Amino acid sequence: MTDMENTVFQYDFILKGLLGCLFASITAGIAGTYIVSRRLVFLSGGITHASFGGIGIGYYAGFNPVAGAAVFGILSALGIEYLAIRQKLREDSAIGILWALGMATGIIFIFLTPGYAPNLMSFLFGSILTVTPADLISLGILSVVLVTYFSVFYRTILYISFDENYARTYSSSVNIFKYFTTALMALTIVLNIRMAGVVLVLSLLTIPPNIAMLFTRNYASIMRLSVLWAFAGSLLGYVMAWFAGIPAGAAIIFTLVVIWIVARIITSIIIKIKKRVKNEL
């Protein structure tokens, strides 16, 4: 490798990492706040694993596995939301079945695909190295869409997630907003699979809001703080992965969990000190 090739490679690596971390943080921070506050973590796990079915079929049929995952993810998310609105579903069981069905379908089709599936590991555990410019562009577009959607319709989205039944008393478009938001959540999960992998992507969405909620109880602040914490954690994890030669997805999640633990300890010490000061006064 010549010096120039090396420089280009490094530049590419840094740019991919920076943009990847930035877009992943924006999308995961916004979507994660929605998922955590609406208690949709298990549902999101179902969507993630269902989308693996799409990845497998994509490999087998020879089209972009991410596109396959997106179709599977969105359809399964909308299907669960539809059945839940109709109240015809024991949600947790249905999600469990969908979860397993997605994984089984994915594995069957990957095994049926002739030859070796080189990127399989990257889909399971994530790899920023295999992120293509197309992946980055779609994550970038999704970031813009999410930021715009949540700033324009902030109150409407917030109030529907808090008290859907009350929202129905003044709005006839509750279901449209629910479906659209759910589809965006599914898309966020699927596009971030490249970064963190099927196994780890859910933590990328759920840990940052949980760090943020240690500091604030205001939805908008949680969203902003989640994006910041996700960005800090993923950059730190990415750098660590680079120097230690370990997979970035795992390093990022590990960093985020450590941040969460440290933040928890610090905030609980602060609360204790505050209480003691109060008692002494």
Add this chain to the structure above:
Amino acid sequence: MSALIEIKNVTAGYGSKTVLEDISLQINEGDFMGVIGPNGGGKTTLLKLILGIVKPAAGYVNYNETLIDRRNIGYLPQISQVDNAFPLIVKDIVLSGLMMHKKPYGRMERADKERAEKIIHELGLQGYEKATLSELSGGQVQRVFLGRALVGNPRILLLDEPDNFVDTTFENEFYIKLRELNSRMAILMASHDVGTISSYVKSFACVNRKLHYHPSPEITNEQLSAYDCPIQLVTHGRVPHTVLEKHD
């Protein structure tokens, strides 16, 4: 007293399930009506019919348009489904009562926020503007939702079994507050505790698939059974059978 809403020969329900059959009711300015009846008898459906969420399968609901439209109705639902740990502060919950006056992309203006703060003060919740529901007592939570119903300055206030989650210390205060509000707006209150509310309401609507209007706050067990309204009349104090109006 002018009529605000007229319900005429309405049959309504969910899908093929009829809950209310051929009911008629007129709601006038200054009304304070207790809506009583057994569980599943259609009390909530009646309130939702007035709100416009449940549509009549037959008959009509007529709003006196010079005085009221659907946006002038304040609603306090039974709130068991709400997640108290949801990261939403009291002020924002109260503000959500203004959403019927907003477009889906609407913003809250300074005047809206001042209105919410005023209501929060009026309901004795000052200091809790930035709290979430999980930090409040049951009675305080209820006042937050009452604030949400009142912030839009409604002409009619619909309360769905508010006595379900009132704490006893706040109960008396709550009914006194309602009486005060009644000078500004008509109130319909669904309840299963006829005894308690009979000293506050001015009339009753007995709902059990059919609706019977009873134009006075005094109601007897005999009348209730004639209305086909099988609820246990809880009596208070020394009055054994009939609940009479309080005399000062």
